[in-house]
Amino acid sequence: MPQLNGGGGDDLGANDEMISFKDEGEQEEKISENVSAERDLDDLKSSLVNESENNSSSSDSEQAERRPQPRPVLDSYEKTRDYFSEAFRRQQDGGFFKGPHYPGYPFFMIPDLTNPYLSNGALSPSARTYLQMKWPLLDVPGAAGLKDSRSPTPGHLSNKVPVVQHAHHVHPLTPLITYSNEHFSPGTPPSHLSPEILDPKTGIPRTPHPSELSPYYPLSPGAVGQIPHPLGWLVPQQGQHMYSIPPGGFRHPYPTLAMNASMSSLVSSRFSPHMMPHHPHGMHQTGIPHPAIVSPAIKQEPNTHDHMSPSMHSKSPGPAKKEEDKKPHIKKPLNAFMLYMKEMRAKVVAECTLKESAAINQILGRRWHSLSREEQAKYYELARKERQLHSQLYPGWSARDNYGKRKKRKRDNKPDSTPEGKGAASYTWLATNSF
DNA sequence: CTCCCTTTGAAGGGA
């Protein structure tokens, strides 16, 4: 990842990400120059898929801010800072995501009709393959000519199915609420921008189910407990924790920390029951574990193989194994995209009627790229704070600690990879055979 | 039951 310390400092700690983001946009522009006629059809079709994915929308001004032109980094950072400061201010006012104060924070998006980046509808080849398999009626064209995962599209797809968004409101799902204390206040998307969700199977627009409504709405803490929470390690809804919580109860794994104000704010909203006297869910008051901690006994990671380090995986019973059992598994902090996925997954699932995470993640990946800088910056900031908090909670922890604790995964996206891998063939066959 | 798939980003290690 290109490093460009362009003066952003570590205010957001996302310089590099932003840079990479910009590069992608430039790449898009380049590719868009080679747009072929056949791609019109391709895009038209893929736009159908997008309609089901892109629930979205945004104001014209917001659209204008979308990635077409790399903007000064500082500019976006300042805007982002404004977001956070505003979010924090409103949070202090006692409001949780109060109103649509942030038109620039639409998590619902439609393809930008003028922007080569957003307009492309960009289905990655594998996504096309998979989506085509999943939704044959969409007739997702092949990825011919697509080198980039985001195929360019002429910015004239005004023939897209009109995206009509219902005015919707508070969604029970309020992801990232765990970060609400000082992070962002997403605001409510303009009411006229509610997407008319396209049934991915039939291609027929359908009225959004209540569960498909935007999760980015004000939500009082008391309401949190009533609904599932995608980011809800804080919300003890069945299995919905940012990190797994031992079912048998909660230990108090946190070392005593000296935290600055910002950290304590974050921690108070997430980790410290002592600082959270009003937890609405009757969470065990004696200790909420850091979500990154997973008891080995109930570790959700399949761990039956001997990929663990010798110290962590001993076949001979004994003190070593006991130690291992006692040693909590500290997970990696989530990165920006993971946070985004956690937040958006439920919505995408609802819209697409898909549940396969592989497919959902492909969609989310595309949406991630379609986010504006400001929108992504929020997640980068969250991730940065997450890492910061993580490092404070576990000073000695290293990502290396978790190496080998998970089944080794082959990571070859090589085009010549044989379609041996079960679903791999399904996901990538077309992509690998299209060029 | 276990692993794979898929996504992006962070981090570690080797060259």
Add this chain to the structure above:
DNA sequence: TCCCTTCAAAGGGAG
């Protein structure tokens, strides 16, 4: 410094 690998989440699919 660059490149590669692993892991983080998620849940259906497949063996």
